[in-house]
Amino acid sequence: MRNFIAKTVEDMPPSGIRKFFDIASEMKDIISLSVGEPDFVTPWNVREAAIASIERGYTHYTSNHGNPALRKLIARYLRERYDVDYDWKTQTIVTVGASEALDLAFRSVIEPGDEILVPAPSYVSYMPGVTFAGGVAVPIETKECDNFTVTPEALKAAVTPKTKAIILPYPNNPTGAIMTQEQLAAIVPVIEAHDLFVISDEIYSELTYGERHRSIASFPEIYPRTVVINGFSKAFAMTGFRLGYAAGPEDMIAAMVKLHQYFMLCAPTASQHAGEEALRHEMDTDFTQVGKMVSDYNRRRTFVYNAFKKMGLSCFEPRGAFYVFPNISGMGMTSEEFCHKLINEKHVACVPGTAFGAAGEGFMRCSYASSMDNLKEALKRIAEFVDECRK
Amino acid sequence: MENDLKLEILDILEDNAKTTAEEMSLMLNVPAATIEKTVKELEDEKAIIKYSALVNRDVVDEDGDAEALIEVEITPQRDYGYDDMAKRIYRFEEVRAVYLMAGTYDLCVRIKSRSMKDISKFVFEKLSVIDGVTKTVTVFIMRKYKEQGVILVGDETDERLVVTP
Numbered sequence: 001m002r003n004f005i006a007k008t009v010e011d012m013p014p015s016g017i018r019k020f021f022d023i024a025s026e027m028k029d030i031i032s033l034s035v036g037e038p039d040f041v042t043p044w045n046v047r048e049a050a051i052a053s054i055e056r057g058y059t060h061y062t063s064n065h066g067n068p069a070l071r072k073l074i075a076r077y078l079r080e081r082y083d084v085d086y087d088w089k090t091q092t093i094v095t096v097g098a099s100e101a102l103d104l105a106f107r108s109v110i111e112p113g114d115e116i117l118v119p120a121p122s123y124v125s126y127m128p129g130v131t132f133a134g135g136v137a138v139p140i141e142t143k144e145c146d147n148f149t150v151t152p153e154a155l156k157a158a159v160t161p162k163t164k165a166i167i168l169p170y171p172n173n174p175t176g177a178i179m180t181q182e183q184l185a186a187i188v189p190v191i192e193a194h195d196l197f198v199i200s201d202e203i204y205s206e207l208t209y210g211e212r213h214r215s216i217a218s219f220p221e222i223y224p225r226t227v228v229i230n231g232f233s234k235a236f237a238m239t240g241f242r243l244g245y246a247a248g249p250e251d252m253i254a255a256m257v258k259l260h261q262y263f264m265l266c267a268p269t270a271s272q273h274a275g276e277e278a279l280r281h282e283m284d285t286d287f288t289q290v291g292k293m294v295s296d297y298n299r300r301r302t303f304v305y306n307a308f309k310k311m312g313l314s315c316f317e318p319r320g321a322f323y324v325f326p327n328i329s330g331m332g333m334t335s336e337e338f339c340h341k342l343i344n345e346k347h348v349a350c351v352p353g354t355a356f357g358a359a360g361e362g363f364m365r366c367s368y369a370s371s372m373d374n375l376k377e378a379l380k381r382i383a384e385f386v387d388e389c390r391k
Numbered sequence: 392m393e394n395d396l397k398l399e400i401l402d403i404l405e406d407n408a409k410t411t412a413e414e415m416s417l418m419l420n421v422p423a424a425t426i427e428k429t430v431k432e433l434e435d436e437k438a439i440i441k442y443s444a445l446v447n448r449d450v451v452d453e454d455g456d457a458e459a460l461i462e463v464e465i466t467p468q469r470d471y472g473y474d475d476m477a478k479r480i481y482r483f484e485e486v487r488a489v490y491l492m493a494g495t496y497d498l499c500v501r502i503k504s505r506s507m508k509d510i511s512k513f514v515f516e517k518l519s520v521i522d523g524v525t526k527t528v529t530v531f532i533m534r535k536y537k538e539q540g541v542i543l544v545g546d547e548t549d550e551r552l553v554v555t556p
Contacts, residue, residue: 034553299419
């Protein structure tokens, strides 16, 4: 019998996260700082809206684009919150998580051999997503000394005649970096000069500390060449609802809808109703729930960051998402060895930076989406471990 | 700014009164000495009233105290208003809380005592005989599901996978 598995799929290594999951899930009594989702349970009003929609019998397909009521709210939200204006009818699509939106964007943009720039380290799906769509993922290494941002120099150096688009994943998983208005402004002319498309993954946009998130789409010259991807998982603690969306130029959204209508049809109907409640409630209450969540995260962020500084580790101060990305390169082992030893000896699970690309070597990702009690205990154990490594 | 710090500290201590100054210092990026000083101020100005634990007695003592809410209607007298009426009630040891209400009755009184019988006795003998109290309705608390924003029955656990991207 032939091998029926497509070579592109067979050749793709499984996610580094997956590998670590297999190790961590076999151990008991571990404190996990490896979780990439909020520790808050979905607010009850949102869960209740999903239940009510099922009770009322809203259990059919929705429009391929997504429910009009939800899309209107999304457009309003993007306008009021991030100053980007989209026509809900023609410029928005509701997807099965931001992940599907990414996949749709990749497949809508990429032709065989196109190069797509991917800042690294970053989320595990970009590189495989680009590859599966037939493109070539070209990493742009972002550095601790540049606050893990994409600099115009690094961008220029990575562009070739084959470059078609750049993924802009800020606030960033795993580094916690954000790109400020000024930092974005610096790369805007480069993007324009090389006629690049931008896939802006803004899933962590609500989770920034100290300053509000800026979308690159708010630059008028970049707006027509950008698709903004966002979703409900992180801001509204709705990971299991699998609800995301994209907003962008009409032709790009139309292309994405085409792919989506053939293979996904629509995002889960109950989730769309839940999403409606989440957005409406937050907009009506001036983002109280989100604000509370953010100030809670902010305390944990500061706590974890300071704890790493106290250990004498170099640590970039994260400004977004819920990750801290300390530099562990001075510990005399690779990130993977360090994280394995840490989990074996101290029962604390952190993800090796290399799970997010080779550029993550020398770092580890610690999620602070965990209770203060867990964080205190975990950081105490990490401090002990670092001490022992230094002996 | 100073007020912001105070509010942050109140938030943290309200959630966990055992949080140390050292821990708060790390959480808020403020020197521990400043935290200690601010906590002292909060205590002095009675913004922090006391440090108590939120307990669920039922766990160790199923036949614990009885609690009731009593709706009290009153007729305020000349020179003797709601505040004075409330004072006559809240000074009793058994009274855990007193609120002035807008609605069909005036004062909501929470009573805690050893048994339902004790509570009834308190209502008959102490509360309804106060001049100006015109009517009382006693409703007993049978089970507490949520107290001070915390769900006591513990039905929600962390269902997340240990490692996710």
